[in-house]
Amino acid sequence: xxxxxxxxxxxxxxxxxxxxxxxxxxxxxxxxxxxxxxxxxxxxxxxxxxxxxxxxxxxxxxxxxxxxxxxxxxxxxxxxxxxxxxxxxxxxxxxxxxxxxxxxxxxxxxxxxxxxxxxxxxxxxxxxxxxxxxxxxxxxxxxxxxxxxxxxxxxxxxxxxxxxxxxxxxxxxxxxxxxxxxxxxxxxxxxxxxxxxxxxxxxxxxxxxxxxxxxxxxxxxxxxxxxxxxxxxxxxxxxxxxxxxxxxxxxxxxxxxxxxxxxxxxxxxxxxxxxxxxxxxxxxxxxxxxxxxxxxxxxxxxxxxxxxxxxxxxxxxxxxxxxxxxxxxxxxxxxxxxxxxxxxxxxxxxxxxxxxxxxxxxxxxxxxxxxxxxxxxxxxxxxxxxxxxxxxxxxxxxxxxxxxxxxxxxxxxxxxxxxxxxxx
Ligand code: 5GP
Numbered sequence: 001x002x003x004x005x006x007x008x009x010x011x012x013x014x015x016x017x018x019x020x021x022x023x024x025x026x027x028x029x030x031x032x033x034x035x036x037x038x039x040x041x042x043x044x045x046x047x048x049x050x051x052x053x054x055x056x057x058x059x060x061x062x063x064x065x066x067x068x069x070x071x072x073x074x075x076x077x078x079x080x081x082x083x084x085x086x087x088x089x090x091x092x093x094x095x096x097x098x099x100x101x102x103x104x105x106x107x108x109x110x111x112x113x114x115x116x117x118x119x120x121x122x123x124x125x126x127x128x129x130x131x132x133x134x135x136x137x138x139x140x141x142x143x144x145x146x147x148x149x150x151x152x153x154x155x156x157x158x159x160x161x162x163x164x165x166x167x168x169x170x171x172x173x174x175x176x177x178x179x180x181x182x183x184x185x186x187x188x189x190x191x192x193x194x195x196x197x198x199x200x201x202x203x204x205x206x207x208x209x210x211x212x213x214x215x216x217x218x219x220x221x222x223x224x225x226x227x228x229x230x231x232x233x234x235x236x237x238x239x240x241x242x243x244x245x246x247x248x249x250x251x252x253x254x255x256x257x258x259x260x261x262x263x264x265x266x267x268x269x270x271x272x273x274x275x276x277x278x279x280x281x282x283x284x285x286x287x288x289x290x291x292x293x294x295x296x297x298x299x300x301x302x303x304x305x306x307x308x309x310x311x312x313x314x315x316x317x318x319x320x321x322x323x324x325x326x327x328x329x330x331x332x333x334x335x336x337x338x339x340x341x342x343x344x345x346x347x348x349x350x351x352x353x354x355x356x357x358x359x360x361x362x363x364x365x366x367x368x369x370x371x372x373x374x375x376x377x378x379x380x381x382x383x384x385x386x387x388x389x390x391x392x393x394x395x396x397x398x399x400x401x402x403x404x405x406x407x408x409x410x411x412x413x414x415x416x417x418x419x420x421x422x423x424x
Contacts, residue, residue: 001018001020001026001074001080001082001084002019002020003016003017003018003019003026003028003082004016004017004018004019004026005017007025011032011034011038011041012029012030012032012033012034012048012051012202012206013027013028013029013030013051013202014027014028014030015027015028016028018084021072021084023086023087023189024072024084024085024086024087025084025085025086025087026074026082026083026084026085027052027082027083027084027085027202028048028052028081028082029047029048029049029051029052029055029081029083029202029204030047030048031043031044031045031046031047031048032044032047032048033047033206033222033225033239035222035225035226036226037130037133037134038130042225042231042236044236044239044240044243046240047240047243048081049080049081050204050205050240050243050244050246050247051081051202051204051205051206051243052074052075052076052080052081052082052083053075053076053081053247053250053251054203054204054205054243054246054247054250055071055075055083055202055203055204056071056074056075056076056083057075057076057247057250057251057253057254058167058203058204058250058253059071059075059203060253060254061166061167061170061253061254061389061390061393062163062166062199062393064254064285064390064393064394065162065166065389065390065392065393065394065396065397066393066394066397066398067159067162067163067166067199067393067397068159068196068197068198068199069198069199069200070085070086070088070186070188070198070199070200070201071083071085071086072084072085072086085200086188086189086198086200087188087189088186088187088188088198088200089186089187089195090184090185090186090200090201091147091148091152091156091184091185091186091187091197092127092128092129092147093125093126093127093128093137093142093147093148093156093184093185094125094126094128094134094182094183094184095123095124095125095156095157095160095182095183095184095185096123096124096125096126096180096181096182097121097122097123097160097161097163097164097180097181097183098118098121098122098123098124098179098180099117099118099121099164099168099177099178099179099180100115100116100117100118100177100179100180100209101113101114101115101116101118102114102115102179102180102209102216103180103209103223105122105124105180108136114216115216121161121164123157123160123161124136125137125138125139125142125153127141127142127147139153139157152185152187152197155185155197156185156197158400159183159185159197159199160181160183162393162396162397162400163181163183163199164178164181165396166389166392166393166396167181167208167253169385169389169392169393170250170253170389171210173252173387173389174212174249174252175212175213176210176211176212176213176220176249177210177211177212177213177214178208178209178210179208179209179210179211180208180209181203181207181208182207182208183199183201183203183207184199184200184201185197185198185199185200186198186200186201188200205220205221205222205242205243205246205247206221206222208221209221209223210246220242220245220246221242221246222239224238224239224242225239253389254389254390256285256388256390257314257315257384257387257388257391258313258314258315259286259314259315259316259317259384259387259388259391260286260287260288260289260312260314260315260316260317260384261277261281261286261287261288261289261316261317261318261319261377261380261384262288262289262291262309262316262317262318262319263277263278263288263289263290263291263318263319263320263321264290264291264292264293264302264305264306264318264319264320264321264328264332265290265291265292265320265321265322266292266293266294266295266296266320266321266322266328267292267294268292270321270322270345271290273321273343273345273373274290274321276373276374277319277321277343277373277376277377278290280373280374280376280377280378281377281380281381283377283394283398284377284378284381284391284394284395284398285390285391285394286377286380286381286384286391288319289309291305291309293305293328294328295322295327295328295330295331295332296325296327299331302328302331302332302335303331303335306318306332306335306336307335309336310336310337310338315338315384315387316338317338317339317340317341317380317383317384318332318336318338318339318340318341319340319341319342319343319376319377319380320332320340320341320342320343321343321344321345322342322344326342326344326369329342329344329369339380339383341369341370341376341379341380342369342370343369343370343372343373343376344369346372378395378398381394381395382395
């Protein structure tokens, strides 16, 4: 890649201008490995390449999930370890999320047992200052010292938790426990010229603790290097082989499971509702197919459709839409071992009753009853998320945005006069 002048340098990376694209930089990860705030330092040939592979693969998953990040492209070319990222004003805070008590947390909290599970997870802030060994800061200190605003600190904490959720899910699919994670943030210029908080910096095998099968003795991360006071060449080779394994495993993070949703409607008149569900599924990146089959009029044909779908490749969730009774849902539910979600059209009439509530459904039920299209799609996406971290990430990001909307509406209720309509 055609790089411009060097603009910055960390312990294990160098930043360059990118003459090819305005407001972006090129990040090159190096072959160095350090510990103790840079006091211990070694070179492992090829580590920069593995770090770039790991970082870019992690960021591809997070971008796909909808987390705002600085990552644009690169990191996976055969002979280079260069990534293109949005130019950011970095916030000099390390945000650490912990699911399990380990590392410096145990030193600072001697009363806590190693391996304690945190629920909710713990978020800590450390001010980046090698000379002072990255002192821990409170959110209030960060605001007080004008390092970031209250709103920015809240966003960093929320995004860090989401990132942890998504990466923990991706690791769990490989039976690996994500113990803790360090991330950093920057301010990037958004499309409208305003400043927005984005996840930035590298996220590689130096940034987390990961324990296969939840067993600390099997650790794959940089802690192996930290634990050896004076590593020999063969120790460094052993460290490198873990980094190789991690880069390869992280390559599976954004792999799609091939799951899909089969929407079965009792009549073509349900098409509008089916399309709403399909559009909501599309928002999660979940493909869907639609069929019309009636339990009342074409039971054998309906059975054949279910069997065809059951035999397709990939995990399937059925969503049934029935206009006049829940017979189709009960029928499909009995015919398949896959999950069935009934999403009847609100306001339709069943057995003389208008469908207003899932509690009033006559004619048998499916595995799950969800009335509106959006929530039926969300329920299906959650099921498919079990083995697809991209879908899982989109679900947690969507739920987070839903929560934020409610909280913002709430905040507006008691805002000083004149602000009540802001953003409405
Ligand atoms: P601890 O505070 O227990 O030493 O580290 C918590 C988590 O943050 C661990 O996953 C550790 O790898 C990561 N971490 C802490 N400090 C740094 C740092 O300076 N650089 C990187 N890359 N990760 C760090």
